[in-house]
Amino acid sequence: MLGRKMNSDPRPPSSVPPPSLPQYGRSIPVTPFRGYLLALLVLIGSVASVIVFWRNAYERELRAAEADFIAGTQQIAALLQQRMINYELALGSSASVFSTVRPSPQQWQSFVEGLDVQERFPGMLGMGFAPYVTPEGFRQLQIDSRDAGYGLLRLQPPGIRPYYGPVLYLAPMSMENRSVIGFDMFADPVRREAMLAARDSGKAKLSGPVHLQQDRYGGSGEQAGLLLYAPIYRIGDFPITVAARRESLRGWVYVPFHIPQFVRAALPYRERYGGIDLKLYDIGGATPQLLYADERQEPSADPAFVSSLPVEIYGRTWRMDFRSAPVDVVSPRLAGLRTTLAVGLLISLLLFWLAMLLARTENRARQIAAQLTEDYRRSEQRFRMAMVYSAIGKALLDKEGRVVEANPALGAIMDRDPASLAGVPFSSLFDDASDPIRTVEMEAVAEGVYRTTRRLRREDGELRYAQLTYAPVPGNVGQDIARLVQVEDATDRLRAEAQVRALNRNLETRVVQRTRELTAANNELESFAYSISHDLRTPLRSIEGFSRLLSERYESSLDEAGRDYLTRIRNATSRMSDLIDALLKMARLSRGQLNRTPLDLSQLAKDTIAELRAAEPERKVSVAIQPGLQAYGDAPLVRNLLGNLLGNAWKFTRDGAEPLIEFFAEPAQGEGEPPTFVVRDNGAGFETEYVGKLFRPFQRLHSQDQFAGHGIGLASVRRIVERHGGAIRAEGAPGKGAAFKFTLPGEPE
Structure with a gap:
């Protein structure tokens, strides 16, 4: 038989070399160049479209932001000019007072307080009057001031000059403004230039940047100051020519103010202009002089736009340098356009990838189909080899439980040729096939794996036991194979288990016997301990009693050594009694639960x-x-x-x-x-x-x-x-x- 021939092979089934397998594999067809070219054209076209769209949108947004910036700068310049016009109107109202009467210092103070200049005109330090006098006229002013009770008018800086323009009135009369009374503004070149320009033109004129005298006492720091002068002519005169104006001039009314407060008051809500920074220069002199500078942006931040705007204002030329915020601030939507660019490029790459996939789809489909076919064939061959060379008996069964195919290991277990098992009902191979429980084995396989032990009688009459494992075999509807059964010879294992159970029963019997013997020994030891205790205590009590009687009755007849001997005897008996108690105590510790x-x-x-x-x-x-x-x-x-x-x-x-x-x-x-x-x-x-x-x-x-x-x-x-x-x-x-x-x-x- 085939089973006996396999058993005669000294090597186990697993050591038999399997037949050589052919090399499986397919070369992947090359994708046509036309597909790659099409994918490249799709990529170039989509990327170009995205970039053109993004560039046009970027330029449009940038132009709109620049237009907003230009409009903001023009509005800022207009607001500054309007604020200066307001200062000039306030100065004109004070000039009209001197054009009609010459007010007293108290009247001037009341007039200025009525205008409420410090509230209505932030940065303005007051309104004053400076007469245009010769040295004789200044001495008369000193006499008039002394006679009016105002004290002697002191000239600052002192010295003899052809003409003077001292501050005579300055209201409101704060400490800082009082310290300016008597200051000769005509002696300062910057102030004198503006005063002469106002005299000759008959209009209000603005001085260049100066340090106001009030700052020396008020602690206002290094702020730039300006003065706006308006000429005052003799009452009733309306001079037309320059010579007539010079002849008719009585003095000037003026307003001193700080340029930083002036700018901040003119531009109270800078945020509405998109964060535009302003630097204001006076360029009427030989070199430009900084009047005001914003510090709202970091110096290292690159502005999106810059602009310079020259302005003629009351005889002076100002240059306004404007600086915008960075591009991301002035036009937040540009960040969104960058995101749009990134998304567009990503979509272009996706289109390119899709085109590549489409170009390779057909070849890839053929490759996968061929690979699946080859994998199925190789899987089938592995299964067949596992059946043939397995050391465990295996059989494929149909729906009726008949053997479709059996491996050599199963033939060896059954002691039959595997080919002769084909078509035989599998249950008929076992000696206990008539057992009613065997009728449900095949039905149980449908629920999953089913295991059982069966008894079989080989052809040579030997009785063996087999461990069976049933498992369903998935497949197409109508195929002939429905189940797989594995058969393992469990005879030796079952016999060994029976021997172990017999040995366990023998061991349990011996344990019970040894326990019984140990209990009897412990009981005998306990009886012996109590017997020894009782037998030893009786002579000890006799020794202790007679020793005590001997000590009590014959103490006078004994010398010192005899009495010492009796004491030692009694102590020894007491110690012996204690040792017996300790011995019993030790014995009790080993007993009880x-x-x-x-x-x-x-x-x-x-x-x-x-x-x-x-x-x-x-x-x-x-x-x-x-x-x-x-x-x-x-x-x-x-x-x-x-x-x-x-x-x-x-x-x-x-x-x-x-x-x-x-x-x-x-x-x-x-x-x-x-x-x-x-x-x-x-x-x-x-x-x-x-x-x-x-x-x-x-x-x-x-x-x-x-x-x-x-x-x-x-x-x-x-x-x-x-x-x-x-x-x-x-x-x-x-x-x-x-x-x-x-x-x-x-x-x-």
């Missing part, structure tokens, strides 16, 4: 220390107990444990100068591990080499005279800890104290 409950170790330690203090109130021992120490254990046994450890610490710190006892917990070493509890003292300590004797019964490291005891306490502690499943160890040094560290398991499951 543990009753584990949550315990507050901190409170148990406090109670133990309280009992020790009550027993020896005269001792002063410092005790540090960490609060909140919790554990699970048998309450009486754990109380006994702490009593022995804390009692030892109390006892062995007796000779210390500052005795200290500590009870605390060290953190757990790992996750899930219980904490380590520590009882530490600074007492007598012990040699490290003798640490192994500490937990042995009746082993002592100190003499009875030094520290009393039976040598059973630490042995009891170790037994209690081990009964709880924990561990204990000791650390110490002579004269440096000792530390006992123990663990108790966590919460019982």
